[in-house]
Amino acid sequence: MARLPRLTLPGFPHHVIQRGNNRQAIFLDRADFEAMLALLDENARKFQVALHAYVLMDNHFHLLATPSTDGGLPQMMQSIGRSYVRSFNQRHGRTGTLWEGRYRSTVIDAERYLLACMVYIDLNPVRAGIAQRPADYPWSSHGHWLGLRTDRLLTTHALYWALGNTPFAREAAYAALVQSGLGERQLQALTQSALSGWALGEPDFVAGLQKLTSRRVTKAKPGRPPVSAASEEEV
Secondary structure, eight states, X not given: OXXXXXXXXXXXXXXXXXXXXXXXXXXXXXXXXXXXXXXXXXXXXXXXXXXXXXXXXXXXXXXEEEESSTTHHXXXXXXXXXXXXXXXXXXXXXXXXXXXXXXEEEEBOIIIIIHHHHHHHHTHHHHTTSOSSGGXXXXXXXXXXTTSSOOTTBOOOHHHHTTOSXXXXXHHHHHHHHHHOXXXXXXXXXXXXXXXXXXXXXXXXXXXXXXXXXXXXXXXXXXXXXXXXXXXHHO
């Protein structure tokens, strides 16, 4: 069975995951992390993708991004993937693939999951046991949203602006969200939706997305579809 194309829609936030092949390390030193950040900055601007959050782990990375065009996100990821592998292989004297196949991603319901996805991304190093607090980990967007540093590659989403009327109020409100953490169901939903490619959101949101694309946005129910539904998919 042919695999579905990625679900990519302009104007909606996307949760992106890219892993190293066989879970191998894709960042070996500080220069590798900095090279990836430079590529993210360059290509997000080039392909008109607003980057809201990121975390670079040893063997994978997460992004939360909103593309402005149909092809913006895939073009950005393709350009970054090729450039980074070429640079990584040259620096470390290796050849061959680096990625575990194509990147995984899906569209998320901003109202329901955008801030939760930012928290999820920030807490990745804590869940992995490599940092006691998100602020202790340098290779994520967490410090920017807490006002600890300025990260020019990030674009503020309207839902973050709505957290408060001043920078201090927004930073405090977001810090409280991170401190509260996420429940196991939210963690699983955010991970599995990106890995599977199925849209994540309330039923009305998902139904609205389906009207915008011919690509299925949710997993089909078991069993044969009704004749009318099958006919519509064949058109």
